[in-house]
Amino acid sequence: MNNRSLSLTKILIAGGLLVTLSMGIRHGFGLFNLSITQLNGWGRETFALAMALQNLTWGITQPLFGGLSDRLGSFKVLLIGGLLYTAGLAGMATASSSLMFILFGGIMIGIAQSCTTYIVVYGVIGRNCPEEKRVWAMGVAAAMGSFGQFLMIPVDQTLISYFGPQDALLALSVLAMLILPLSYLLREGKTKPTLKQQEQTAIEAIKEAFQEKNFLLINLGYFVCGFQVVFIGVHFPAYLRDMSKIYPGISNPELATIALALIGLFNVLGTYYAGVLGQKFPKRLILAAIYVSRSIAISIFLLLPISSSSVYIFSAVMGVLWLSTVPVTNALITQIFGIKHMAMLSGFAFLSHQIGSFLGVYLGGYLYDRMGSYNIVWLIAIALGIFAGAVNIPIKESAIVRPHIVPSTN
Secondary structure (H helix, E strand, O other): OEOOOOOHHHHHHHHHHHHHHHHHHHHHHHHHHHHHHHHHOOOHHHHHHHHHHHHHHHHHHHHHHHHHHHHHOHHHHHHHHHHHHHHHHHHHHHOOOHHHHHHHHHHHHHHHHHHHOHHHHHHHHHHHOOHHHHHHHHHHHHHHHHHHHHHHHHHHHHHHHHHHHHHHHHHHHHHHOOHHHHHHHOOOOOEOOOHHHHOOOHHHHHHHHHOOHHHHHHHHHHHHHHHHHHHHHHHHHHHHHHHOOOOHHHOOOOHHHHHHHHHHHHHHHHHHHHHHHHOOOOHHHHHHHHHHHHHHHHHHHHHOOOOHHHHHHHHHHHHHHHOOHHHHHHHHHHHHHOOOOHHHHHHHHHHHHHHHHHHHHHHHHHHHHHHOOOHHHHHHHHHHHHHHHHHHOOOOOOOOOEOOEOOOOO
């Protein structure tokens, strides 16, 4: 137990606002796809590679920074992330070559997101929130991050329209500096070791997790989550622009902005109620239902003629399903393995998520440049959703039994 614990209200307000900024800025990157590539004369594969590396870097570094936040508290990790986020956005704006854009937008922003998004904030919740409110609190934090997506999309589009993509990124870099004071509000007291906490090292926790079939199944499902949402988030605006040649009724240039904003808005409902349902129903079944429902929604959207109405309905449905996996997945990992190494283990699961994100966003750009459409990637996303639903069903949610270790749940 901490010598000085944070109040739940303070955690949810500061943590929620922090995730609102970090996830909100990220969610708008898809709006920069065409404007940045056209301004610099790059193909879509260049932008896709930067976003793919961003997601992969985020995933690779997440276990490291999750482990550091478990050990040192979240404040220092969040502080590093805020500085890198600010510098990375400024670097994206001023990059003079595709390589520099990829380094700033891919590598630096990826590390920044690893330090400032759900896993680190969930670590604070896990260490300071009563067990009976933990899934709900994670859902609230995720919902606030989702509201950031809704809030930032029109802000991003307005900045791009009035000032161009480069100045828009500079403005976002200034906004990212607000992460620094919010990080200060999440300072935790020093952890007072207990016998339970001394029983298992980080290395032992990693070995234990990767020997567990349940953890591997969670990782497989989370891989699919990353593939689906990041492919859509980055490539959906460009897809709608392409489809406007076939369906002139969707030629409205603001359609993609509204679509992404609707995803963010309905994601607020989805993540919040996922947290509520996670307190009452088996988490594995909730996850299975989310993944299969995504595949159904995508299939129906592609089979029907595309109109403004169908885009709005699809965006709303996908919004409900968008990041509703996040609080449930993290709560499931905590339920099985306990809270001591929760952020680190969730970081490893998130690495799987980001490998999926890398493939989703990069294959979108790669296959588009070679085949002239996104059709094959949509089909892959549908098939993966069905696969993820199947692998989540057999997960056992009971806490792992350690012969010589009493599980720590508080």
